[in-house]
Amino acid sequence: MTSRDDRIEGVLLATAAGDALGAPYEFQPPRGPELDVTMSGGGVWAAGEWTDDTAMAIAIAEVAGTGVDLREEAAQDAIVSRWLEWSRGAKDVGIQTGSVLRSARIGSEITAERARSASTALHQGSGRTAGNGSLMRTAPVALAYLDDEQAMVEAARSISELTHFDPDAGDACLLWCSAIRHAVLTGELNVRVGLRHLTADRRELWSARLDAAEAGRPADFPSNGWVVSALQAAWSAITITPVPEDDPATEVFRADHLWLSLDAAVRAGFDTDTVAAIAGGLLGAAYGASAIPLEWRSKLHGWPDLDSHGLVNLAGAVARRGKVTAFDGAYRGYRTGALVPHPFDDKVLLGGVGALHQLPDGVDAVVSLCRIGDDDVQQGIPHVEVRLIDREDSDENPHLDFVLLEAVxxxxxxxxxxxxxxxxxxxxxxxxxxxxxxxxxxxRGLSMDESLDAITDALPRARPNSALREALRRLILTPAQSERR
Ligand SMILES: [Mg+2]
Structure with missing residues (x-):
């Protein structure tokens, strides 16, 4: 897996992570540092359950993942139909989106044209259609047009207008999608990269808004149900959070910027899940799925009965415009092979993928360190998936030290x-x-050599490659080093 694939896979996952992290704190005032922020669930939300933000993004991603152009009327018909279907069983539907879906549907039928008319009528009636509901779901549009920026700009605005007539909502979607696309392609965080697609007066307005976001804290934009404040709060959370320098021995990593920024976004208060979902789309694009804490990844779930594994597959399908990369499960041929207890803990069994297909007696949790097929995920027991590539090329394993520590x-x-x-x-x-x-x-407080020797005694064929050995050297202090600390 290249870093770019990792960043593609990070977009929906980190959207969902921000959403589920913020869900228990929605409508609450800003959260001070004395209070914790955990993915614990609360109210109607289970721990790790995502809300309308991710659900509506998934509907867009499902349509984009079939390979159609999202600017086409038929594609937008499919999106609004899926939103309507979702809304019928949803625990929460945004006020503006709910109003448009209700006015535009006839029975269980809805079209993009009727949604657009309802959105326009709502704007003419109230003058207020700049809620944050189109920005919160916009991330997959960026993934669908990694090879065509102009098409992405058109699609982002057009899909926003299905429910949100106000140009501020369309501008916000266009700017955020441009930033997400840029982050996937380059790994850089630059929210201004899309300004060039705006007219001169709008560009000036949004430049000033972004300056204000960078000068303030997330809680300085409390009306974050408004799309402009929501974007400002999300960007403020990302820019106000320092980017840590990698220091594996103290377990501090650059990758931590993702979770620290989502934490800061939730602390903005009020529409916490949406601000954090918006921030998540961009952070996931910049840092990749590998930077998302595994504890969060293993909890994430929601409509339509998906989990992290499903979100990763969906993001890949959108970016490839529906072309399926065959994961042929070539591993299937492997026999159980090595299966030994960990020399220091016999409740941890070490093995190959064959053991996954026929779980050893007593095993009631799995940590996979390689890509596995959809059918390999055992239902009903905790299963953590870590993507590590067994090659020397460091680009293949982004945030390697962080990922190894997360796995442990x-x-x-x-x-x-x-x-x-x-x-x-x-x-x-x-x-x-x-x-x-x-x-x-x-x-056991052992040195790297002591621990690795015990493992290779138990698994005589084991030979960690040099990139992995180097990472172990960075992560495990020698006894002399730990004493000096
Ligand atoms: Mg929500």
Missing amino acids: RAVERLRQDGRTVLLHCVEALSRTPTVAALYGARL
């Missing part, structure tokens, strides 16, 4: 819950022994 923390959490964990990759040659060595070193 996932094992540690499952063990604290009393689970028996299968830790596996394809053949338990490189990835599994690396994570197992880090787990052992942390559990």
